[in-house]
Amino acid sequence: MPADGARAARCNNRGFRHVCRRDIMCGGHVFEAGRKTMEIRRIRADEGLRLRALRLRALSDSPTAYGSTLASEELYPESIWHERAASGAAGDKVVTIVAEQDNRLLGMATGLAADPPTHDELNPTMVAVFVDGTVRQQGIGVGLVEKVIDWAKARGSARLFVWITSGNEPAVALYRRCGFRVTGATRPHAHTSSLVECEMLLDL
DSSP, rough: OHHHHHHHHHHHOOTTEEEEEEEETEEEEEETTTTEEEEEEEOOOHHHHHHHHHHHHHHHHHHTTSOOOOOHHHOOOHHHHHHHHHHHHHHSSSEEEEETTTTHHHHHHEEEEEETTTBBBSSSSEEEEEEGGTTTTTHHHHHHHHHHHHHHHHHHHHHHEEEEETTOHHHHHHHTTTOEEEEEEEEEOOOOOOOOOEEEEEEE
């Protein structure tokens, strides 16, 4: 198991100056990117519609990176998004982390403690990682992943898993930077038969 210091050296917020740090259950990290601040924090229960807008933007931007489609999630009722925000905001079964700048949500990542098709409840899976194209290459992806790692460690998990669409090299590079390794396991892509998903894991 890598020491926190070793992981921090691999998984650093390049491009940001760290201003403050608070516990995962009650707040977030605040960074300065250039002349603007970026807060990486847990979603709030009342942000269902903001979550919807961010998720649909992710599905539109990178349609093969996720296990769902824009066409299907556009049809979800508002109640689904309110439920997702509420579940991601509290408890240790699900966490949704968002990046906010100038009152805009520009990134997200979710940790799922119960993902029946993959792993047991103790060892969660990270899904739905997205950074808006206007703020990429600034360390936001690393910051989001770090917060999910913090959540997984706080709940006593031994490993954190993530599945990557084949050919998504920027995602692979991000997770390698944060200490993940390829396991060799693969599975069919959820909606594009010509693609597969590759498993990566981090020993916590």
